[in-house]
Amino acid sequence: MASDSKWSTSEMMAVRASQELRDDDVVFVGIGLPNLACNLARATHAPHLFMIYESGAVGAVPERLPVSIGDPALVTDSLSIVGQADIFQGFLQNGLIEVGFLGGAQIDRYGNINTTVIGDFENPTIRLPGSGGACEIAVHSKRLLVIMRMSPKSFVEACDFVTSPGTQFHSKRKSKGLGKTRSELGLPGGGPTTVITDLGVCQFIDDEMVLTEIYPGIEVEKVKVSCGWPLRISSKLKVVPAPGQAALSLLREKLDPQKLYL
Amino acid sequence: MAKNAKIRGDKLCSMKEAIAESLHDGESLVIDGFTHLICFAAGHEIIRQGIKGLTAIRLTPDLVYDQMIEAGSVKKLVFSWAGNPGVGSLHALRRRSQKDSKSRIELEEYSHFGMVARFLAGSAGLPFWTLNNYGGTNIGDVNPLIRKVQCPYTGKELATVPAIHPDVAIVHCQRADKQGNAQVWGLMGTQKEAAFASQRVIVVAEEIVETSLIRRDPNRTLIPSIIVDHVVHEPWGAHPSYVQGYYDRDNEFYVNWEQISKTPETYQNYLQDFVCGVKNRDEYRRKVGSDYWNRLVKKSRMCEGVDYGF
Numbered sequence: 103m104a105s106d107s108k109w110s111t112s113e114m115m116a117v118r119a120s121q122e123l124r125d126d127d128v129v130f131v132g133i134g135l136p137n138l139a140c141n142l143a144r145a146t147h148a149p150h151l152f153m154i155y156e157s158g159a160v161g162a163v164p165e166r167l168p169v170s171i172g173d174p175a176l177v178t179d180s181l182s183i184v185g186q187a188d189i190f191q192g193f194l195q196n197g198l199i200e201v202g203f204l205g206g207a208q209i210d211r212y213g214n215i216n217t218t219v220i221g222d223f224e225n226p227t228i229r230l231p232g233s234g235g236a237c238e239i240a241v242h243s244k245r246l247l248v249i250m251r252m253s254p255k256s257f258v259e260a261c262d263f264v265t266s267p268g269t270q271f272h273s274k275r276k277s278k279g280l281g282k283t284r285s286e287l288g289l290p291g292g293g294p295t296t297v298i299t300d301l302g303v304c305q306f307i308d309d310e311m312v313l314t315e316i317y318p319g320i321e322v323e324k325v326k327v328s329c330g331w332p333l334r335i336s337s338k339l340k341v342v343p344a345p346g347q348a349a350l351s352l353l354r355e356k357l358d359p360q361k362l363y364l
Numbered sequence: 365m366a367k368n369a370k371i372r373g374d375k376l377c378s379m380k381e382a383i384a385e386s387l388h389d390g391e392s393l394v395i396d397g398f399t400h401l402i403c404f405a406a407g408h409e410i411i412r413q414g415i416k417g418l419t420a421i422r423l424t425p426d427l428v429y430d431q432m433i434e435a436g437s438v439k440k441l442v443f444s445w446a447g448n449p450g451v452g453s454l455h456a457l458r459r460r461s462q463k464d465s466k467s468r469i470e471l472e473e474y475s476h477f478g479m480v481a482r483f484l485a486g487s488a489g490l491p492f493w494t495l496n497n498y499g500g501t502n503i504g505d506v507n508p509l510i511r512k513v514q515c516p517y518t519g520k521e522l523a524t525v526p527a528i529h530p531d532v533a534i535v536h537c538q539r540a541d542k543q544g545n546a547q548v549w550g551l552m553g554t555q556k557e558a559a560f561a562s563q564r565v566i567v568v569a570e571e572i573v574e575t576s577l578i579r580r581d582p583n584r585t586l587i588p589s590i591i592v593d594h595v596v597h598e599p600w601g602a603h604p605s606y607v608q609g610y611y612d613r614d615n616e617f618y619v620n621w622e623q624i625s626k627t628p629e630t631y632q633n634y635l636q637d638f639v640c641g642v643k644n645r646d647e648y649r650r651k652v653g654s655d656y657w658n659r660l661v662k663k664s665r666m667c668e669g670v671d672y673g674f
Contacts (some may be wrong), residue, residue: 172399267500
Protein backbone atom coordinates (compact mmCIF):
# COMPACT_ATOMS: atom_id res chain seq x y z
CA MET A 103 0.00 0.00 0.00
CA ALA A 104 1.22 3.45 -0.87
CA SER A 105 0.65 4.84 2.63
CA ASP A 106 2.84 2.10 4.11
CA SER A 107 5.90 3.21 2.23
CA LYS A 108 5.50 6.81 3.41
CA TRP A 109 8.06 7.43 6.08
CA SER A 110 7.95 9.59 9.18
CA THR A 111 10.87 11.82 10.14
CA SER A 112 11.64 9.57 13.14
CA GLU A 113 11.85 6.58 10.81
CA MET A 114 14.10 8.48 8.42
CA MET A 115 16.34 9.58 11.29
CA ALA A 116 16.63 6.02 12.60
CA VAL A 117 17.37 4.61 9.14
CA ARG A 118 19.89 7.30 8.19
CA ALA A 119 21.61 7.01 11.59
CA SER A 120 21.83 3.24 11.27
CA GLN A 121 23.77 3.70 8.00
CA GLU A 122 26.51 5.50 9.94
CA LEU A 123 27.29 2.26 11.77
CA ARG A 124 29.61 -0.31 10.26
CA ASP A 125 29.79 -4.02 10.96
CA ASP A 126 32.15 -4.72 13.90
CA ASP A 127 31.96 -1.11 15.13
CA VAL A 128 32.14 -0.84 18.90
CA VAL A 129 29.29 1.51 19.75
CA PHE A 130 28.27 3.12 23.01
CA VAL A 131 24.49 3.02 22.73
CA GLY A 132 22.33 5.80 24.13
CA ILE A 133 18.62 5.58 24.77
CA GLY A 134 15.93 6.77 22.35
CA LEU A 135 16.53 6.97 18.59
CA PRO A 136 20.23 5.96 18.87
CA ASN A 137 19.11 2.73 20.50
CA LEU A 138 16.67 2.10 17.67
CA ALA A 139 19.27 2.98 15.02
CA CYS A 140 21.83 0.59 16.53
CA ASN A 141 19.37 -2.26 16.75
CA LEU A 142 18.25 -1.58 13.15
CA ALA A 143 21.88 -1.65 11.98
CA ARG A 144 22.41 -4.95 13.80
CA ALA A 145 19.31 -6.42 12.15
CA THR A 146 20.42 -5.29 8.66
CA HIS A 147 23.92 -4.43 7.41
CA ALA A 148 25.90 -4.66 10.67
CA PRO A 149 25.09 -8.02 12.31
CA HIS A 150 28.32 -7.93 14.32
CA LEU A 151 27.79 -4.43 15.72
CA PHE A 152 29.30 -4.57 19.20
CA MET A 153 26.90 -2.73 21.48
CA ILE A 154 27.97 -1.39 24.87
CA TYR A 155 25.49 0.28 27.21
CA GLU A 156 26.56 2.63 30.00
CA SER A 157 24.60 0.51 32.46
CA GLY A 158 27.24 -2.22 32.15
CA ALA A 159 26.06 -4.50 29.31
CA VAL A 160 28.88 -5.36 26.91
CA GLY A 161 28.12 -7.14 23.64
CA ALA A 162 24.39 -6.82 24.26
CA VAL A 163 21.85 -8.51 21.97
CA PRO A 164 18.50 -7.35 23.38
CA GLU A 165 15.55 -9.42 22.20
CA ARG A 166 13.14 -6.59 22.97
CA LEU A 167 13.80 -2.89 22.38
CA PRO A 168 15.02 -1.64 25.75
CA VAL A 169 12.77 1.10 27.17
CA SER A 170 15.50 2.23 29.52
CA ILE A 171 19.23 2.05 29.19
CA GLY A 172 19.35 -0.48 32.04
CA ASP A 173 16.66 -2.85 30.80
CA PRO A 174 16.94 -6.52 31.91
CA ALA A 175 16.84 -7.60 28.24
CA LEU A 176 20.30 -6.05 27.84
CA VAL A 177 21.69 -8.52 30.36
CA THR A 178 20.20 -11.76 29.02
CA ASP A 179 22.62 -13.31 26.46
CA SER A 180 25.15 -10.44 26.71
CA LEU A 181 28.85 -11.26 26.35
CA SER A 182 29.77 -9.59 29.61
CA ILE A 183 28.25 -7.58 32.42
CA VAL A 184 30.55 -5.15 34.20
CA GLY A 185 30.24 -2.44 36.81
CA GLN A 186 30.02 1.18 35.73
CA ALA A 187 33.57 1.86 36.90
CA ASP A 188 34.73 -0.56 34.18
CA ILE A 189 32.40 0.96 31.58
CA PHE A 190 33.68 4.50 32.06
CA GLN A 191 37.33 3.62 32.65
CA GLY A 192 38.21 0.32 30.95
CA PHE A 193 36.02 0.81 27.91
CA LEU A 194 35.45 4.55 27.42
CA GLN A 195 38.46 6.37 28.94
CA ASN A 196 40.75 3.58 27.75
CA GLY A 197 39.80 4.37 24.15
CA LEU A 198 37.86 1.26 23.15
CA ILE A 199 34.72 3.05 21.97
CA GLU A 200 34.66 3.85 18.27
CA VAL A 201 31.21 5.35 17.99
CA GLY A 202 29.31 7.45 20.49
CA PHE A 203 25.75 8.61 19.95
CA LEU A 204 24.19 11.67 21.58
CA GLY A 205 21.12 13.85 21.48
CA GLY A 206 20.60 17.16 23.22
CA ALA A 207 18.47 20.23 23.83
CA GLN A 208 20.87 22.69 22.20
CA ILE A 209 23.75 22.32 19.74
CA ASP A 210 25.95 24.99 18.13
CA ARG A 211 27.80 25.01 14.78
CA TYR A 212 30.83 23.34 16.42
CA GLY A 213 28.80 20.49 17.84
CA ASN A 214 28.94 21.66 21.46
CA ILE A 215 25.88 20.14 23.14
CA ASN A 216 23.77 21.30 26.07
CA THR A 217 21.69 18.86 28.10
CA THR A 218 21.97 20.71 31.43
CA VAL A 219 19.88 23.90 31.57
CA ILE A 220 18.05 26.36 29.35
CA GLY A 221 18.86 29.85 30.61
CA ASP A 222 21.25 30.65 33.39
CA PHE A 223 22.72 27.66 35.26
CA GLU A 224 22.11 29.22 38.68
CA ASN A 225 18.60 30.33 37.76
CA PRO A 226 17.43 28.13 34.90
CA THR A 227 14.29 28.67 32.83
CA ILE A 228 14.24 24.92 32.24
CA ARG A 229 16.17 22.39 34.24
CA LEU A 230 17.25 19.54 31.91
CA PRO A 231 18.49 16.10 33.06
CA GLY A 232 22.21 16.92 32.99
CA SER A 233 25.17 15.06 31.52
CA GLY A 234 24.67 11.46 32.46
CA GLY A 235 27.46 9.84 30.48
CA ALA A 236 27.21 12.37 27.61
CA CYS A 237 30.23 14.50 28.54
CA GLU A 238 32.68 11.59 28.69
CA ILE A 239 31.16 9.97 25.58
CA ALA A 240 31.84 13.21 23.66
CA VAL A 241 35.34 13.45 25.17
CA HIS A 242 36.44 9.90 24.38
CA SER A 243 34.53 8.37 21.42
CA LYS A 244 36.61 8.14 18.26
CA ARG A 245 33.66 9.43 16.27
CA LEU A 246 30.53 11.00 17.64
CA LEU A 247 27.13 10.89 15.99
CA VAL A 248 24.43 13.32 17.04
CA ILE A 249 20.69 12.91 16.50
CA MET A 250 18.58 16.04 17.01
CA ARG A 251 15.51 17.66 15.53
CA MET A 252 16.24 21.05 13.98
CA SER A 253 14.73 24.30 15.16
CA PRO A 254 16.12 27.76 15.86
CA LYS A 255 15.69 26.98 19.57
CA SER A 256 17.79 23.81 19.42
CA PHE A 257 20.35 24.73 16.72
CA VAL A 258 21.67 27.86 18.40
CA GLU A 259 24.36 30.48 17.85
CA ALA A 260 25.78 29.58 21.28
CA CYS A 261 24.67 27.04 23.90
CA ASP A 262 23.49 28.38 27.26
CA PHE A 263 25.71 25.71 28.86
CA VAL A 264 28.10 23.21 27.30
CA THR A 265 27.66 19.71 28.70
CA SER A 266 29.48 17.78 25.96
CA PRO A 267 32.40 19.15 23.95
CA GLY A 268 32.33 19.67 20.16
CA THR A 269 35.11 20.52 17.70
CA GLN A 270 35.95 23.86 19.37
CA PHE A 271 34.85 25.18 22.74
CA HIS A 272 32.25 27.92 22.49
CA SER A 273 29.61 28.73 25.08
CA LYS A 274 27.40 31.56 26.30
CA ARG A 275 28.85 30.90 29.70
CA LYS A 276 32.30 32.20 30.63
CA SER A 277 35.01 29.58 30.77
CA LYS A 278 38.78 29.33 30.59
CA GLY A 279 39.24 27.37 27.39
CA LEU A 280 36.80 29.27 25.15
CA GLY A 281 37.83 29.27 21.48
CA LYS A 282 40.21 26.33 21.87
CA THR A 283 40.16 23.28 19.62
CA ARG A 284 39.95 19.70 20.84
CA SER A 285 43.68 19.12 20.49
CA GLU A 286 44.45 22.36 22.35
CA LEU A 287 42.12 21.16 25.10
CA GLY A 288 43.74 17.71 25.13
CA LEU A 289 40.52 15.86 24.32
CA PRO A 290 41.41 12.34 23.20
CA GLY A 291 38.33 11.45 21.11
CA GLY A 292 37.65 12.46 17.52
CA GLY A 293 34.69 14.71 18.27
CA PRO A 294 31.41 15.06 16.40
CA THR A 295 31.42 13.87 12.79
CA THR A 296 27.77 13.71 11.75
CA VAL A 297 24.51 15.30 12.87
CA ILE A 298 21.35 13.51 11.81
CA THR A 299 18.35 15.85 11.94
CA ASP A 300 14.71 15.60 10.93
CA LEU A 301 15.42 17.62 7.76
CA GLY A 302 18.79 16.38 6.59
CA VAL A 303 22.31 15.44 7.62
CA CYS A 304 25.27 17.67 8.50
CA GLN A 305 28.97 16.82 8.51
CA PHE A 306 31.74 18.81 10.16
CA ILE A 307 34.07 20.49 7.67
CA ASP A 308 36.90 22.59 9.15
CA ASP A 309 35.27 22.08 12.57
CA GLU A 310 31.95 23.60 11.45
CA MET A 311 28.61 21.98 10.67
CA VAL A 312 27.77 21.88 6.96
CA LEU A 313 24.53 20.56 5.49
CA THR A 314 25.60 17.76 3.16
CA GLU A 315 22.40 15.78 2.71
CA ILE A 316 18.74 16.67 2.61
CA TYR A 317 15.67 14.46 2.88
CA PRO A 318 13.36 14.03 -0.12
CA GLY A 319 10.74 16.77 -0.32
CA ILE A 320 12.58 19.17 2.03
CA GLU A 321 13.57 22.59 0.68
CA VAL A 322 16.99 24.02 1.55
CA GLU A 323 15.23 27.19 2.66
CA LYS A 324 13.29 25.18 5.27
CA VAL A 325 16.58 23.89 6.69
CA LYS A 326 18.08 27.38 6.76
CA VAL A 327 15.20 28.90 8.73
CA SER A 328 15.29 25.96 11.15
CA CYS A 329 18.86 26.76 12.14
CA GLY A 330 19.81 29.52 14.57
CA TRP A 331 22.96 30.53 12.68
CA PRO A 332 23.64 30.97 8.93
CA LEU A 333 24.13 27.28 8.17
CA ARG A 334 26.69 26.45 5.51
CA ILE A 335 25.30 24.36 2.68
CA SER A 336 27.53 21.95 0.79
CA SER A 337 27.95 22.66 -2.92
CA LYS A 338 27.58 18.89 -3.38
CA LEU A 339 24.32 18.62 -1.44
CA LYS A 340 22.81 15.17 -1.88
CA VAL A 341 19.23 14.00 -1.50
CA VAL A 342 18.95 11.05 0.89
CA PRO A 343 17.07 8.15 -0.70
CA ALA A 344 13.74 7.34 0.96
CA PRO A 345 14.00 4.48 3.47
CA GLY A 346 13.50 1.06 1.90
CA GLN A 347 10.42 -1.01 2.61
CA ALA A 348 12.50 -3.68 4.38
CA ALA A 349 13.94 -1.22 6.89
CA LEU A 350 10.54 0.37 7.49
CA SER A 351 8.92 -3.02 8.10
CA LEU A 352 11.66 -3.98 10.52
CA LEU A 353 11.24 -0.75 12.45
CA ARG A 354 7.45 -0.90 12.57
CA GLU A 355 6.82 -4.59 13.04
CA LYS A 356 9.85 -5.93 14.86
CA LEU A 357 11.95 -3.24 16.49
CA ASP A 358 9.41 -0.71 17.75
CA PRO A 359 5.88 -2.05 17.34
CA GLN A 360 4.78 -0.13 20.44
CA LYS A 361 6.04 3.10 18.89
CA LEU A 362 8.20 3.99 21.86
CA TYR A 363 10.52 6.06 19.71
CA LEU A 364 8.88 6.24 16.28
CA MET B 365 29.31 -3.02 66.37
CA ALA B 366 31.97 -5.32 67.83
CA LYS B 367 34.33 -6.76 65.24
CA ASN B 368 33.17 -10.37 65.53
CA ALA B 369 29.54 -9.23 65.43
CA LYS B 370 30.23 -7.34 62.21
CA ILE B 371 31.78 -10.40 60.59
CA ARG B 372 29.65 -13.19 62.01
CA GLY B 373 26.62 -11.60 63.63
CA ASP B 374 23.02 -12.11 62.53
CA LYS B 375 22.07 -8.69 61.20
CA LEU B 376 18.60 -9.52 59.96
CA CYS B 377 16.02 -6.90 60.92
CA SER B 378 13.01 -5.05 59.51
CA MET B 379 13.38 -2.13 57.11
CA LYS B 380 11.91 0.07 59.81
CA GLU B 381 14.62 -0.95 62.28
CA ALA B 382 17.44 -0.71 59.72
CA ILE B 383 16.50 2.84 58.68
CA ALA B 384 15.80 4.03 62.24
CA GLU B 385 19.16 2.75 63.49
CA SER B 386 21.25 3.84 60.49
CA LEU B 387 19.96 7.12 59.13
CA HIS B 388 19.40 10.40 60.94
CA ASP B 389 18.34 13.92 60.07
CA GLY B 390 20.97 15.85 58.12
CA GLU B 391 23.01 12.83 57.04
CA SER B 392 24.07 11.69 53.57
CA LEU B 393 22.70 8.66 51.82
CA VAL B 394 23.20 6.60 48.69
CA ILE B 395 20.53 4.17 47.51
CA ASP B 396 22.48 2.58 44.68
CA GLY B 397 21.54 0.44 41.66
CA PHE B 398 21.46 1.64 38.04
CA THR B 399 17.91 1.10 36.70
CA HIS B 400 18.29 -2.37 38.25
CA LEU B 401 18.04 -3.03 42.03
CA ILE B 402 16.84 0.42 43.11
CA CYS B 403 15.48 -0.05 46.62
CA PHE B 404 12.17 1.82 46.63
CA ALA B 405 11.21 0.04 49.86
CA ALA B 406 14.01 1.93 51.63
CA GLY B 407 13.05 5.27 50.10
CA HIS B 408 9.46 4.80 51.22
CA GLU B 409 10.51 3.90 54.77
CA ILE B 410 12.70 7.02 54.95
CA ILE B 411 9.67 9.11 53.95
CA ARG B 412 7.47 7.35 56.54
CA GLN B 413 9.97 8.01 59.30
CA GLY B 414 9.99 11.71 58.38
CA ILE B 415 13.77 11.92 58.19
CA LYS B 416 14.75 15.43 56.99
CA GLY B 417 17.69 17.40 55.66
CA LEU B 418 19.28 14.51 53.78
CA THR B 419 22.02 14.79 51.19
CA ALA B 420 20.83 12.27 48.62
CA ILE B 421 23.58 10.82 46.40
CA ARG B 422 22.94 8.83 43.21
CA LEU B 423 23.97 8.95 39.54
CA THR B 424 20.32 8.94 38.51
CA PRO B 425 18.00 10.25 41.24
CA ASP B 426 15.19 8.32 39.53
CA LEU B 427 11.66 8.21 40.91
CA VAL B 428 12.88 7.05 44.32
CA TYR B 429 14.72 10.29 45.16
CA ASP B 430 12.10 12.39 43.42
CA GLN B 431 9.53 10.93 45.82
CA MET B 432 11.82 11.71 48.76
CA ILE B 433 12.20 15.26 47.41
CA GLU B 434 8.42 15.70 47.11
CA ALA B 435 8.05 14.36 50.67
CA GLY B 436 10.51 16.97 51.97
CA SER B 437 13.26 14.55 53.05
CA VAL B 438 16.02 15.96 50.85
CA LYS B 439 18.03 19.14 51.36
CA LYS B 440 20.68 18.50 48.73
CA LEU B 441 21.05 16.29 45.69
CA VAL B 442 24.42 15.01 44.40
CA PHE B 443 23.81 13.52 40.95
CA SER B 444 24.66 13.23 37.26
CA TRP B 445 21.40 12.59 35.34
CA ALA B 446 17.97 13.58 36.63
CA GLY B 447 15.10 12.29 34.55
CA ASN B 448 12.54 9.53 34.14
CA PRO B 449 14.39 7.41 31.54
CA GLY B 450 12.65 7.36 28.17
CA VAL B 451 9.63 9.14 29.66
CA GLY B 452 10.28 12.69 30.87
CA SER B 453 11.18 14.80 33.86
CA LEU B 454 11.47 14.28 37.58
CA HIS B 455 8.74 16.74 38.47
CA ALA B 456 9.34 17.20 42.20
CA LEU B 457 12.94 18.08 41.41
CA ARG B 458 12.01 20.28 38.48
CA ARG B 459 9.55 22.23 40.65
CA ARG B 460 12.42 22.90 43.06
CA SER B 461 15.22 23.72 40.62
CA GLN B 462 14.00 26.44 38.24
CA LYS B 463 13.85 30.20 38.48
CA ASP B 464 10.08 30.16 38.97
CA SER B 465 10.36 27.63 41.84
CA LYS B 466 8.99 28.73 45.24
CA SER B 467 11.68 26.81 47.07
CA ARG B 468 14.89 25.29 45.77
CA ILE B 469 16.98 22.32 46.79
CA GLU B 470 20.74 22.42 46.61
CA LEU B 471 22.25 20.66 43.58
CA GLU B 472 25.78 19.35 43.18
CA GLU B 473 26.26 18.09 39.68
CA TYR B 474 28.70 15.79 37.88
CA SER B 475 28.66 13.53 34.85
CA HIS B 476 28.19 9.80 35.43
CA PHE B 477 31.94 9.25 35.24
CA GLY B 478 32.49 11.98 37.83
CA MET B 479 30.06 10.31 40.23
CA VAL B 480 31.64 6.89 39.62
CA ALA B 481 35.06 8.45 40.29
CA ARG B 482 33.88 9.94 43.60
CA PHE B 483 32.71 6.50 44.73
CA LEU B 484 35.92 4.89 43.48
CA ALA B 485 38.07 7.26 45.55
CA GLY B 486 35.85 6.74 48.57
CA SER B 487 35.98 2.97 48.23
CA ALA B 488 39.74 2.89 47.63
CA GLY B 489 40.75 4.89 50.68
CA LEU B 490 42.11 7.71 48.53
CA PRO B 491 41.37 11.45 48.92
CA PHE B 492 40.52 11.99 45.26
CA TRP B 493 40.31 10.32 41.85
CA THR B 494 41.64 11.47 38.52
CA LEU B 495 39.78 11.36 35.26
CA ASN B 496 40.53 12.54 31.77
CA ASN B 497 37.33 14.53 31.41
CA TYR B 498 35.47 17.86 31.45
CA GLY B 499 37.75 19.73 29.01
CA GLY B 500 35.76 22.00 26.68
CA THR B 501 32.67 22.01 28.87
CA ASN B 502 31.08 24.19 31.55
CA ILE B 503 30.60 21.32 34.01
CA GLY B 504 33.76 22.13 35.96
CA ASP B 505 32.91 25.86 35.90
CA VAL B 506 29.81 25.39 38.06
CA ASN B 507 31.13 22.77 40.47
CA PRO B 508 34.09 23.97 42.60
CA LEU B 509 34.78 20.38 43.69
CA ILE B 510 35.85 19.46 40.16
CA ARG B 511 39.50 20.51 40.05
CA LYS B 512 42.67 19.79 38.11
CA VAL B 513 45.95 18.05 38.73
CA GLN B 514 49.03 17.69 36.60
CA CYS B 515 50.19 14.14 35.98
CA PRO B 516 53.67 13.80 37.60
CA TYR B 517 54.79 11.43 34.82
CA THR B 518 53.46 12.94 31.61
CA GLY B 519 52.63 16.51 32.61
CA LYS B 520 49.12 16.06 31.24
CA GLU B 521 46.38 17.98 33.00
CA LEU B 522 43.64 15.77 34.44
CA ALA B 523 40.37 16.49 36.21
CA THR B 524 39.92 15.43 39.81
CA VAL B 525 36.93 14.81 42.05
CA PRO B 526 37.08 14.28 45.80
CA ALA B 527 36.30 11.00 47.57
CA ILE B 528 32.74 10.71 48.81
CA HIS B 529 31.86 8.93 52.04
CA PRO B 530 28.10 8.72 52.45
CA ASP B 531 26.86 8.07 55.99
CA VAL B 532 24.65 5.26 54.72
CA ALA B 533 24.60 3.04 51.61
CA ILE B 534 21.55 0.94 50.79
CA VAL B 535 22.18 -1.92 48.40
CA HIS B 536 19.41 -4.13 47.06
CA CYS B 537 20.42 -7.61 45.91
CA GLN B 538 19.02 -10.94 44.77
CA ARG B 539 20.15 -12.90 47.81
CA ALA B 540 22.18 -12.52 50.97
CA ASP B 541 22.85 -14.45 54.13
CA LYS B 542 21.94 -13.05 57.57
CA GLN B 543 25.46 -11.69 57.92
CA GLY B 544 25.05 -9.58 54.78
CA ASN B 545 27.16 -11.38 52.20
CA ALA B 546 25.25 -10.06 49.22
CA GLN B 547 25.13 -11.78 45.86
CA VAL B 548 24.23 -9.80 42.77
CA TRP B 549 23.94 -10.66 39.11
CA GLY B 550 22.85 -8.53 36.19
CA LEU B 551 23.65 -4.81 36.14
CA MET B 552 25.74 -3.77 39.14
CA GLY B 553 25.77 0.01 38.82
CA THR B 554 28.16 1.42 41.41
CA GLN B 555 26.83 -0.74 44.25
CA LYS B 556 30.19 -2.16 45.26
CA GLU B 557 32.01 1.18 45.23
CA ALA B 558 29.13 2.95 47.01
CA ALA B 559 29.04 0.31 49.75
CA PHE B 560 32.80 0.31 50.33
CA ALA B 561 32.83 4.14 50.39
CA SER B 562 30.08 4.45 53.03
CA GLN B 563 30.16 4.53 56.83
CA ARG B 564 27.18 2.18 57.27
CA VAL B 565 25.69 -0.35 54.87
CA ILE B 566 22.19 -1.79 54.69
CA VAL B 567 21.81 -4.86 52.47
CA VAL B 568 18.26 -5.51 51.26
CA ALA B 569 17.63 -8.93 49.72
CA GLU B 570 14.86 -10.59 47.77
CA GLU B 571 15.84 -13.83 49.48
CA ILE B 572 17.74 -14.71 52.64
CA VAL B 573 19.84 -17.82 52.10
CA GLU B 574 22.24 -19.99 54.11
CA THR B 575 25.90 -19.01 54.12
CA SER B 576 26.67 -22.43 52.60
CA LEU B 577 24.82 -21.37 49.45
CA ILE B 578 26.84 -18.14 49.28
CA ARG B 579 30.05 -20.14 49.64
CA ARG B 580 29.14 -22.38 46.72
CA ASP B 581 29.41 -19.40 44.32
CA PRO B 582 31.77 -16.84 45.89
CA ASN B 583 32.43 -14.93 42.64
CA ARG B 584 28.82 -13.78 42.81
CA THR B 585 29.27 -12.00 46.16
CA LEU B 586 29.48 -8.26 45.45
CA ILE B 587 29.35 -7.02 49.06
CA PRO B 588 31.10 -8.90 51.87
CA SER B 589 29.55 -9.08 55.34
CA ILE B 590 32.46 -7.25 57.00
CA ILE B 591 31.20 -3.92 55.68
CA VAL B 592 27.49 -4.61 56.34
CA ASP B 593 25.53 -3.37 59.36
CA HIS B 594 21.94 -4.40 58.64
CA VAL B 595 20.27 -7.04 56.49
CA VAL B 596 16.63 -6.67 55.45
CA HIS B 597 14.51 -9.31 53.76
CA GLU B 598 12.23 -7.40 51.40
CA PRO B 599 10.70 -9.33 48.47
CA TRP B 600 9.58 -6.97 45.65
CA GLY B 601 11.46 -4.24 47.50
CA ALA B 602 12.81 -2.73 44.29
CA HIS B 603 9.47 -2.28 42.48
CA PRO B 604 8.94 -0.39 40.10
CA SER B 605 12.65 -0.99 39.44
CA TYR B 606 13.51 -4.64 38.81
CA VAL B 607 15.55 -7.59 40.01
CA GLN B 608 17.13 -9.80 37.34
CA GLY B 609 15.87 -13.34 37.69
CA TYR B 610 13.01 -12.25 39.99
CA TYR B 611 10.81 -9.61 38.37
CA ASP B 612 10.80 -7.30 35.36
CA ARG B 613 11.01 -3.54 35.37
CA ASP B 614 7.52 -2.06 35.64
CA ASN B 615 7.84 0.15 32.57
CA GLU B 616 4.13 0.91 32.66
CA PHE B 617 4.53 2.39 36.13
CA TYR B 618 7.38 4.61 34.94
CA VAL B 619 5.28 5.78 31.96
CA ASN B 620 2.18 6.43 34.08
CA TRP B 621 4.28 8.23 36.68
CA GLU B 622 4.51 11.23 34.33
CA GLN B 623 0.81 11.99 34.90
CA ILE B 624 0.87 11.25 38.65
CA SER B 625 3.93 13.40 39.29
CA LYS B 626 3.05 16.36 37.08
CA THR B 627 0.98 18.20 39.67
CA PRO B 628 1.75 18.46 43.40
CA GLU B 629 -1.81 17.37 44.25
CA THR B 630 -1.74 14.00 42.46
CA TYR B 631 1.85 13.48 43.59
CA GLN B 632 0.97 14.08 47.25
CA ASN B 633 -2.07 11.82 46.92
CA TYR B 634 0.16 9.03 45.67
CA LEU B 635 2.57 9.45 48.59
CA GLN B 636 -0.36 9.57 51.00
CA ASP B 637 -1.88 6.38 49.61
CA PHE B 638 1.10 4.19 48.75
CA VAL B 639 3.88 5.41 51.04
CA CYS B 640 2.56 7.03 54.22
CA GLY B 641 -0.75 5.17 54.05
CA VAL B 642 0.92 1.76 54.39
CA LYS B 643 2.99 0.39 57.28
CA ASN B 644 5.56 -1.54 55.30
CA ARG B 645 6.35 -3.24 51.99
CA ASP B 646 3.89 -6.10 52.61
CA GLU B 647 1.07 -3.62 52.91
CA TYR B 648 2.28 -1.80 49.80
CA ARG B 649 2.10 -5.04 47.85
CA ARG B 650 -1.42 -5.75 49.09
CA LYS B 651 -2.50 -2.18 48.44
CA VAL B 652 -1.24 -2.26 44.85
CA GLY B 653 -3.31 -5.44 44.46
CA SER B 654 -2.60 -9.14 44.27
CA ASP B 655 -3.47 -9.31 40.53
CA TYR B 656 -0.95 -6.61 39.70
CA TRP B 657 2.26 -8.55 40.19
CA ASN B 658 1.82 -11.54 37.88
CA ARG B 659 2.74 -9.73 34.67
CA LEU B 660 6.09 -8.74 36.19
CA VAL B 661 7.17 -12.21 37.33
CA LYS B 662 10.28 -13.31 35.43
CA LYS B 663 10.46 -15.98 32.78
CA SER B 664 13.36 -18.15 33.90
CA ARG B 665 16.71 -18.20 32.15
CA MET B 666 19.00 -20.36 34.28
CA CYS B 667 22.76 -20.56 33.77
CA GLU B 668 24.62 -23.82 34.23
CA GLY B 669 26.98 -22.84 36.99
CA VAL B 670 30.71 -23.51 37.04
CA ASP B 671 33.18 -25.88 38.62
CA TYR B 672 35.04 -24.35 41.59
CA GLY B 673 37.05 -27.53 42.22
CA PHE B 674 40.82 -27.78 42.30
